[in-house]
Structures are given as C-alpha cells and as structure tokens.
Amino acid sequence: MIxxxxxxxxxxxxxxxxxxxxxNSPASLHVSPRYxxxxxxxxxxxxxxxxxxxxxxxxxxxxETTVIFTAAVVCILLLRRFEDDKTL
Amino acid sequence: xxxxxDDLIIQTVCRIMIPLIQLFAFYVxxxxxxxxxxxxxxxxxxxASFILMVIAYDINWMxxxxxxxxxxxxIALGVLIYALVGVLCILLGAEYLNYGxxxxxxxxxxxxxxxxxTLIIEIGVGITVMAVMVSIFLNLTxxxxxxxxxx
Amino acid sequence: MTWIMEILILxxxxxxxxxxxxxxxxxxxxxxxxxxxxxxxxxWAEMGAVDVAFxxxxxxxxxxxxxxxxxxxxxxxxxxx
Numbered sequence: 001m002i003x004x005x006x007x008x009x010x011x012x013x014x015x016x017x018x019x020x021x022x023x024n025s026p027a028s029l030h031v032s033p034r035y036x037x038x039x040x041x042x043x044x045x046x047x048x049x050x051x052x053x054x055x056x057x058x059x060x061x062x063x064e065t066t067v068i069f070t071a072a073v074v075c076i077l078l079l080r081r082f083e084d085d086k087t088l
Numbered sequence: 089x090x091x092x093x094d095d096l097i098i099q100t101v102c103r104i105m106i107p108l109i110q111l112f113a114f115y116v117x118x119x120x121x122x123x124x125x126x127x128x129x130x131x132x133x134x135x136a137s138f139i140l141m142v143i144a145y146d147i148n149w150m151x152x153x154x155x156x157x158x159x160x161x162x163i164a165l166g167v168l169i170y171a172l173v174g175v176l177c178i179l180l181g182a183e184y185l186n187y188g189x190x191x192x193x194x195x196x197x198x199x200x201x202x203x204x205x206t207l208i209i210e211i212g213v214g215i216t217v218m219a220v221m222v223s224i225f226l227n228l229t230x231x232x233x234x235x236x237x238x239x
Numbered sequence: 240m241t242w243i244m245e246i247l248i249l250x251x252x253x254x255x256x257x258x259x260x261x262x263x264x265x266x267x268x269x270x271x272x273x274x275x276x277x278x279x280x281x282x283w284a285e286m287g288a289v290d291v292a293f294x295x296x297x298x299x300x301x302x303x304x305x306x307x308x309x310x311x312x313x314x315x316x317x318x319x320x
Contacts, residue, residue: 229309
C-alpha cells in the first residue's frame with residue numbers, strides 16, 4: 001500500500017517535468033548551449049559528451065576513477081587470502 | 089573457477105576472439121573523441137577479454153600472461169596518470185586539470201592539446217578500470233585463494 | 240511509428256524486471272538482469288543517449304552479469320524465500 005502510494009506520488013510529480021527534448025526546459029537553456037557551441041573551437045573534440053566528461057568536468061571523472069580504485073583496494077583487502085599468512 | 093573439462097571449440101573460438109575484443113577495446117578508448125566510447129567503456133571491454141580468458145581456460149593460463157603483481161600495479165598506475173596530468177598543469181602555471189597549458193611542452197597549438205590531454209586521461213581511466221574488473225572478478229570467484237589456480 | 244517500439248520494449252523490460260525479482264533460481268535471475276540491461280540499452284540508444292547506451296551494454300550486461308554468476312558460483316543457487 002505504501003509502495004503504491006509512493007509510486008502514485010512520484011508519477012504525479014513527473015507530470016510537471018518538461019517534455020522530453022524540450023528546447024525551452026531549464027536544463028537545456030543554462031550551460032548546455034555554450035558547451036555544444038564551443039566544444040570544437042575550444043577542445044577540438046567533436047563528441048561533446050567526451051569533452052564535457054573529461055575536459056570541462058574533469059574533477060568528476062577523477063572522482064569516479066578514485067571510487068573505482070577504492071572499490072578494487074577494498075575488494076583485495078577484504079577477500080584476498082595469501083597462503084603463507086597465518087594470521088587470517 | 090574449477091576447470092571441469094577442456095572444450096576444444098570454446099578454447100579455439102576464444103583464442104581467435106580475444107585479440108579482436110582487445111583491438112576493439114583499444115579502438116573504443118582511442119576513438120572516444122569522435123564516436124561514443126571512452127576510457128570507462130573501453131576499460132570494461134578490455135577487462136572482459138581477460139575474464140573470458142579465465143572462463144575459457146583457467147586462472148593460471150591467464151596469470152602467466154597478466155600476473156597479479158602487474159594487475160595491482162596497473163590499478164594504481166591509471167589513477168596516477170590522471171592525477172599527474174593535473175599536477176603537471178599546475179607546475180606549468182594553470183589550474184588543476186586545465187590541459188590548455190600543456191602546449192608549452194607538447195608542440196601543438198593550445199586547442200589541439202586539450203584533445204590530447206583528454207586522450208591521456210582516458211588512457212589512465214581505461215587502465216584502472218581494466219585492472220579493477222580483472223581483480224574483482226578473480227577475488228570474487230575464488231574467494232581470494234587463487235595461488236593454485238582453482239578453488 | 241517509434242512509440243509502438245518504445246511501448247513494446249518497455250513492456251518486455253517490465254516483464255524482465257518483475258521476473259528477475261520473482262524467480263526462484265538465482266542464475267536465471269542474473270540472466271534476466273542481463274536481458275533487462277540490454278533492453279535498457281536499446282531504449283537509451285533509441286532516445287539518443289548513445290554514450291549511456293554503450294556504458295550500459297558494457298557494464299550492465301557484460302561485466303555485472305559475469306560478477307553475479309561468479310558470486311552465485313561461490314554461494315548457493317536457490318533462494319530461501
């Protein structure tokens with residue numbers, strides 16, 4: 001019952017969102033046109049997704065890589081069992 | 089994983105397919121500027137080729153080609169490449185991760201060098217993701233006891 | 240005519256997601272999650288987000304299915320509930 005109610009509220013709240021691909025929505029008015037227009041003359045990268053991910057938003061990708069690195073380090077620390085290790 | 093039997097068809101098909109998969113992964117990493125793709129996707133495909141080696145053959149067969157020490161070193165090397173490019177930008181006098189300043193040491197103009205810096209950090213991300221996928225798969229399927237190559 | 244295909248893909252995607260929750264065999268559940276990821280990938284490619292579709296196909300359908308099967312191999316295949 002709670003799940004159905006929450007789902008109904010969520011679906012009701014999506015009715016106020018802008019249409020898919022609406023050029024007048026707030027997400028496509030503020031900073032996206034600048035990236036789309038300037039990405040070739042500023043970064044010489046035709047794929048705007050790559051230039052935004054790796055160039056304009058380089059900190060985000062660095063954080064993402066660090067998260068993956070941390071996942072591997074934790075996985076090795078928790079799961080790895082060396083045969084000559086008697087303490088484990 | 090425990091190797092129950094040697095299947096000739098699977099091993100032959102994997103021996104032919106693995107170089108093609110790795111070539112496609114390098115294409116995805118290097119061609120991420122012009123088509124969909126990038127470091128993360130290419131690294132995942134590259135890691136999947138090593139996972140396919142473990143599944144088709146066994147762990148020792150894969151670890152003779154890509155040892156665990158190299159794997160752990162590569163995990164750190166990718167993040168190190170990424171961070172060192174940023175530090176290099178600071179040392180040349182710009183903000184962190186502002187690749188436009190790299191034209192002082194790379195002989196191109198300051199626009200093309202941003203695409204080059206993007207390529208360098210995509211390679212770093214790809215190396216890290218590839219080594220991480222292989223490491224997680226090995227430790228997960230053998231509960232961390234893969235010296236002998238089986239469970 | 241695109242909306243017919245969208246409705247079709249969304250229906251199969253919903254069936255796959257519900258079946259992945261309700262099925263007893265965990266290996267079937269992992270394979271159904273792989274099918275769900277591929278349908279999601281088709282849906283994203285159809286909406287124009289090709290990079291996201293590529294990531295979903297590489298990570299969601301390829302690597303995570305291999306991780307799930309590896310985890311099932313070390314634990315049990317049947318669920319208790």
